[in-house]
Amino acid sequence: MNPDPKHGREETARSQIWDIGAARSAAAMQDDDLDGDTLREECGVFGIFGHPEAAAVTALGLHALQHRGQEATGIVTYDGARFHSERRLGLVGDNFSDAATIERLSGSSSVGHVRYSTTGETILRNVQPLFAELDGGGFAVAHNGNLTNGMSLRRQLVRAGALCQSTSDTEVILHLVAHSRRNRFIDRFIEALRQLEGAYAFVCLTNKKLIGARDPLGIRPLVLGELDGRYILASETCALDIIGARFVRDVENGEIVVISEDGVESLKPFPPQRARPCVFEYIYFARPDSVVHGRNVYEVRKRFGGELAREAPADVDVIVPVPDSGVPAAIGFAQACGVPYELGIIRNHYVGRTFIQPTQTIRELGVRMKHSANRGAVAGKRIVLVDDSIVRGTTSVKIVQMMRDAGAREVHFRIASPPIMFPDYYGIDTPEREKLLAATHSLEEMRRYIGADSLAFLSVDGIYRAIGEERRDPVRPQFTDHCFTGEYPTALTDIVGEATKQLSLLAEAG
Structure with missing residues (x-):
């Protein structure tokens, strides 16, 4: 756990969250909805830069990542002049298997997403990749993870005049980049990332670059691959296998990978930390044929x-x-x-x-x-x-x-x-x-x-x-294992705030 004064307040609030939950009716255990008796996958992301069949390759990659989200899927491409977007509810194979759809997604660079909604309703306006025209050009973003201060940031942005078009926490990154006053896009992107809490693996597309980013603890996975000299970003290695691409390496925790015509540039704007990848990738989420962090x-x-x-x-x-x-x-x-x-x-x-x-x-x-x-x-x-x-x-x-x-x-x-x-x-x-x-x-x-x-x-x-790891430090274990231990590795701003509001209401009711 984080050894700072703020942490003590967070720990108290977490206990309050759980106490509130324990006080609710245990009859919920009798709910017979089988579909609720499982862990829901998060999301899957994919991106490729400079390939003549970018949309088709992305569709295949997303098909391999279908296990990470079955509610919706989308692809955004860039052809050197315009961005093209197709976002649909349903499975990849039901939406991106016909030639006409792929032809509409012209361009040699592409990002794609498969979604299971952990925040935001399952409606078309929440389907990713999200896209916006910013000062300096278009920006498409696909996100795997969840921002634990997304709601708080969203409220601040709306009060400052932002017009939100979705209920997804992912839209926050678009507004943060748009509000930055830095000159270079990558500096604006980094400034936005510094304001985020929680877990994220982003794959983003601009007029000139494909960008990947992992949160400072590397909770959500992201890998770098190569196909015919063109670079790829994906949630899992199985997405590389399906298109015959070569696995290059994992994107490191806290790393930003910038892919352009000049090649691959690695940026590490955060203070170094020990990686804390989510252990559930091994237990449940990753496809069995994937290699996650070398295993x-x-x-x-x-x-x-x-x-x-x-x-x-x-x-x-x-x-x-x-x-x-x-x-x-x-x-x-x-x-x-x-x-x-x-x-x-x-x-x-x-x-x-x-x-x-x-x-x-x-x-x-x-x-x-x-x-x-x-x-x-x-x-x-x-x-x-x-x-x-x-x-x-x-x-x-x-x-x-x-x-x-x-x-x-x-x-x-x-x-x-x-x-x-x-x-x-x-x-x-x-x-x-x-x-x-x-x-x-x-x-x-x-x-x-x-x-x-x-x-x-x-x-x-x-x-x-x-x-194959030792729990060297029982307070800060090697992996993110909070579902078993309650050791949440980041601040939980939105969750703690919600608990505080609930406790206030309970006090008033008493």
Whole structure:
């Protein structure tokens, strides 16, 4: 935690936030909305400079990043004279697969975005990349992350006369750049970044440059690649693989990468800090075939399973993954304990969230539309279910019951991450703390709630061992792991302000 006077006030406010949440009704745990019982992906960004088929390449890159956001997508290109923008609700393949759309996006430089809305409604005006004509030329920006002082900055900008066109925190960066009085664009951009708190990976396009930037702690990922001598920025290496590009390196925490006709320039305008990347990239968000900070995600997830098997063994006949996110950890668990691995649950990949209608009957069948028991693999057997996380627990309840209905003799549950105790404010859409099962229930209460014969989570230290890092400093760990520990690595200006307002209202009501 930050050793400054301001930190003490922040810690008090955080405790107040959680106390307010704990006082709310625990009945929220009974909410049967399966789509709420998961961690929502953040967003994915992509950019390429100087390629003759920039829009087509960007569409392919975004397709590889689709797992990071499925609500909306957009591409902005520049052809040397004009910017062109196509922003749509829905999936990349549904919006950028036809030649006519790609032809409208003329130009050799491009930025793109896939979105899951953690701030701002899912409406077209919030779809990124956002674009504005500024003094000196156009500016398009795509953002992965969340600004923890975005609302505060927005209020200040509106009071100063800014006209906001969206409800997204990303729009703040456009206004901050526009308000800067620095002469060079890059200096205006840096001045804007210095005012931001929270997590960000920006990919921006101007008349002459493609710019990438990571927050000083490197919470959200960003990589640099190269294709036919042209440089690329992307959230993950899987976006490079799909287009046959070469991985060059990770963009460092606090680094700004400026790509132009002169090549790649690296700027580091912030005081050096130890990187604190988000550990959930390894647990859940990154695609298994991506390499994050030099580590293959699939191999790390298998090691999570291996550590889990050593920490919480079980005398069972079969290891069963909860697909798809639990598969690598289940493989690692099975290899470590020498118990057979079986696909005891089959996932239906052709059911989307929009298929589940808001009626109680269909909602009760929701998990069966997404997952089906493979009776032959589990009937009469003692099984361990392996999943990557438990959020609210409602899906876990149904999965356990599904296995019992399929004839499993014993159903044990193992989670390849620590209990999620605290909400995220850096781009992951987690429920409020009172809706997190682990925040309101003991381990035994959680076990009874989901109906398992036993329940265990991977420890925080186990996470670090699997990744290959030591928790050298328990107060400032190597990764951003606040969902497990409550150790938020940055100021939470908007959140603390909201807690203060809530406490004031409660006091008045009392």
